[in-house]
Amino acid sequence: MKKRIFALVDCNNFYVSCERLFNPKLAHRPVVVLSNNDGCIIARSNEAKALGINMGTPYFKAKNFLHRHRVKVFSSNYPLYGDLSRRVMTTLQQLEPEMEIYSIDEAFLRLPPDSGMNLNILGRQIRTTLKQHTGIPVSIGLGSTKTLAKIANRFAKKFPEYNGLLDLTAVDPDPFLNRCEINDVWGIGRGHAERLRARGVHTALDLTRRDDGWIRKQLTVTGLRTAMELRGISCISLEKEGKKKSISSSKSFGYQVETLNELREALATYITQAAVKLRLQQSTTGCLQVYLTTNRFSKTQTLYATRETINLAEPTANTGTLIKHGLERLQKIYRPGLRYQKCGVVLTNLVPAKSRQLNLFFKPDKRQSELMAAVDRINTRWGRHTIQHAAAGFTKPWQHRQEKKSPAYTTQWQDLPMVKASWPDSLLPDTFR
């Protein structure tokens, strides 16, 4: 069997790199990007990391520190990051069609094993092309399994001597596994890492040397797969199929919401968003879950968190139908007198729109799907809130504001960056003189 080679291409400090792309003054300055609601720090430039700012720190706790160190702070600007991610992925796919988009800023590639091409040169080409075409810097790790490619990528990113690229298929990986802390292994989270350390497993290499039965007992089959992957036996394949198996939409409120009316508007809004994503991947949903929760950090109010699952008689992607079912159930779980922090929706049991199982008594209404298609077309063309169900509300005061958001440089005409150029007369073509 031919040796497999996986590459993990990961954008460096992706959200920060996106902000810097249109704001070159940010280069070499510490920069952080906040989560939705300006809640937590979710991206940091190298300079911010060097200041000791941790991933996931609540913004309100770090605010003074950031100000003191003149750290530039941004709310997250998902239209911008999403658009730049699409550009990166499109460019990458042109270079290497065997690709899996793993997250907004990461992709796995499967490289042809016998291409005769020097992998180092190929990797450098990918980095250079991405930088030229999109302006986004990336790091690349190569390994005989996805888990090893992940580890290679960590080293490539962290240590400047690798210059953004490490190929673990060309060397003995053991010394690297020995330098890799167990909690830095892909698939080993905090809980498992603690458990393993208590039993003498401190590095990735330690894990590879344990007995299969023991690993399975401690970490279940997922952990065993990870261990096999670290030993160079590929167990996790490239997933090219991009369709989601579940779709969710939720957001924390801008303030503590108490009335059923506000909750209804918010839930209808999230159902609308989820339904758009559903139709975008040409699926229908057979199951709708709605949930509702009070503030989980509150010290004065007991936590109320509940959800309702609705199995639909026949799968649908119709926003109106989904809103109707969702609001009915919301009524059931609403408790007056509580202050709610968040609600949301999860769509599961997704089936392709073309092959859904119809109910014996169900007459497919072609006009309904045509209506949805028309609404989607209009909202794509004119902006996503141009047409909506009245149930989703109009002013939406419960929505959260994002106070430090950069412009939508690439997705809004009015936000396009302006380039000012001045040329000495001698360089201008005759027609401009």
Add this chain to the structure above:
DNA sequence: TCTGGGGTCCTAGGACCC
């Protein structure tokens, strides 16, 4: 005052069936 959002996969345990 202020702590994100969107995913995947696995397992235990209950319901149900024969």
Add this chain to the structure above:
DNA sequence: TCTGGGGTCCTAGGACCC
């Protein structure tokens, strides 16, 4: 006195990921 056992399906919850 004394009431089975094994299989399958579903779901909630947990762990992990970015």
